[in-house]
Amino acid sequence: MASINVKKNFELTEVVEKITDKMANDLQTALLNLRTKIVFDASQGKGFEGNPLKSYSPSYKKMRVDAGYSANVNLTITGQMLRDVQLETPPRRDANGVTFRIFIANGSSIPPKGFGSKGVAVSSVEKAMRTMAQRPWFGLSEQAKKELLDILRR
Amino acid sequence: MAIEDLKLQKRIAERELSIEIFLNDLQRIYSGSLRDVITRLDRESPSAIDAASVINDIESVLAANGFGAVYRSQMDIYRDELLYINESLAGVGVAGAAATIAGADIPLMQTLAIFENAKIAKTFEVLLGDVKAYLYRSYILGEQIDLSSTVESYGDAVFANLKTEFSTTMATFSRTVTAKKAEDAGLELFLYIGPSDDKTRPFCAAMLSRSPAIYTKAEISDMDNGQTGDVLSTGGGYNCRHQWSPLTLKAAKEMGYDG
Numbered sequence: 001m002a003s004i005n006v007k008k009n010f011e012l013t014e015v016v017e018k019i020t021d022k023m024a025n026d027l028q029t030a031l032l033n034l035r036t037k038i039v040f041d042a043s044q045g046k047g048f049e050g051n052p053l054k055s056y057s058p059s060y061k062k063m064r065v066d067a068g069y070s071a072n073v074n075l076t077i078t079g080q081m082l083r084d085v086q087l088e089t090p091p092r093r094d095a096n097g098v099t100f101r102i103f104i105a106n107g108s109s110i111p112p113k114g115f116g117s118k119g120v121a122v123s124s125v126e127k128a129m130r131t132m133a134q135r136p137w138f139g140l141s142e143q144a145k146k147e148l149l150d151i152l153r154r
Numbered sequence: 155m156a157i158e159d160l161k162l163q164k165r166i167a168e169r170e171l172s173i174e175i176f177l178n179d180l181q182r183i184y185s186g187s188l189r190d191v192i193t194r195l196d197r198e199s200p201s202a203i204d205a206a207s208v209i210n211d212i213e214s215v216l217a218a219n220g221f222g223a224v225y226r227s228q229m230d231i232y233r234d235e236l237l238y239i240n241e242s243l244a245g246v247g248v249a250g251a252a253a254t255i256a257g258a259d260i261p262l263m264q265t266l267a268i269f270e271n272a273k274i275a276k277t278f279e280v281l282l283g284d285v286k287a288y289l290y291r292s293y294i295l296g297e298q299i300d301l302s303s304t305v306e307s308y309g310d311a312v313f314a315n316l317k318t319e320f321s322t323t324m325a326t327f328s329r330t331v332t333a334k335k336a337e338d339a340g341l342e343l344f345l346y347i348g349p350s351d352d353k354t355r356p357f358c359a360a361m362l363s364r365s366p367a368i369y370t371k372a373e374i375s376d377m378d379n380g381q382t383g384d385v386l387s388t389g390g391g392y393n394c395r396h397q398w399s400p401l402t403l404k405a406a407k408e409m410g411y412d413g
Contacts, residue, residue: 028339029341029402079325080325
């Protein structure tokens with residue numbers, strides 16, 4: 001099982017003198033764009049750094065094709081996991097500062113027979129954790145970090 | 155993640171919140187109860203009046219087989235979760251609560267509230283009415299009542315519809331949340347994201363045929379998927395696997411949009 005370095009790909013901290021309303025709006029907009037990019041790339045079989053995701057195993061690929069699904073990696077059976085990638089609004093403000101966050105909401109879906117865990121509904125968080133172990137699709141790319149820092153440093 | 159987030163996540167994760175288990179249990183008990191009634195008719199060959207009595211008694215058979223208990227137990231779980239979350243909201247205050255539950259089960263919470271007790275109860279009320287009428291009519295006419303075809307005609311489709319309804323409710327909620335965030339940010343462009351395979355319906359295939367599959371909010375509001383109304387919230391309709399994801403004009407142009 002692959003390990004995931006949480007801090008490296010998931011967190012970006014920057015100390016600024018003040019977060020203006022314009023900065024906050026620009027960050028939220030940038031994160032909405034980022035959300036779209038993460039989800040679209042995943043649906044096209046790409047990781048968060050733009051690299052191709054590992055192919056499905058031959059047996060799983062056959063199972064997908066036999067059921068009418070694409071053999072190409074798209075991280076989609078019901079589509080709920082990718083729909084549950086959400087931007088937290090409003091951003092969180094506390095003594096530590098302001099936190100802007102893209103997260104995976106805990107929705108769930110009922111996969112068709114053969115695609116679920118013992119045939120029961122699976123939460124999106126659980127699905128995301130499982131898929132991320134083999135195919136890192138959710139994270140903060142170096143390019144995304146640069147764009148966010150550019151907003152904060154204007 | 156804040157401590158309150160973790161507590162909520164942990165609590166909700168601890169529950170076996172599985173709609174499928176719930177519906178499968180109900181379906182199993184329903185099919186078994188139908189079998190009991192049909193078997194009794196076959197074995198006892200009652201008069202028409204007594205047959206009516208046996209058929210009308212199906213609710214008692216369901217109750218004896220645990221239908222009510224299973225139904226109530228799941229609804230109790232959902233209600234308890236909502237109560238717990240409401241208490242958390244009351245304890246923290248509105249502004250703090252919004253942040254506290256932002257990372258928690260808002261989608262599941264809301265979906266469960268929408269996928270509600272009354273809806274399931276009504277569905278079963280109609281189903282039982284239909285199956286009773288069918289059984290009585292068949293018995294009076296001397297027709298052989300086949301269990302598996304009865305279960306298929308008066309059960310399987312209903313349960314399949316309930317599962318579809320749950321999945322569609324969840325998907326619609328997620329799309330609605332995303333659309334609201336786009337509106338708050340003033341974004342008018344949306345990318346249609348999702349698979350193109352043997353299961354893709356013609357409506358969705360048509361949406362994906364544009365390259366890039368970017369549409370304005372105005373274009374989307376004029377669309378009609380022929381099933382479920384508001385396309386921004388419901389996509390292609392029941393069991394639709396696709397979503398509308400917002401983006402700025404700049405990001406759209408980087409994808410090749412020339413709008």
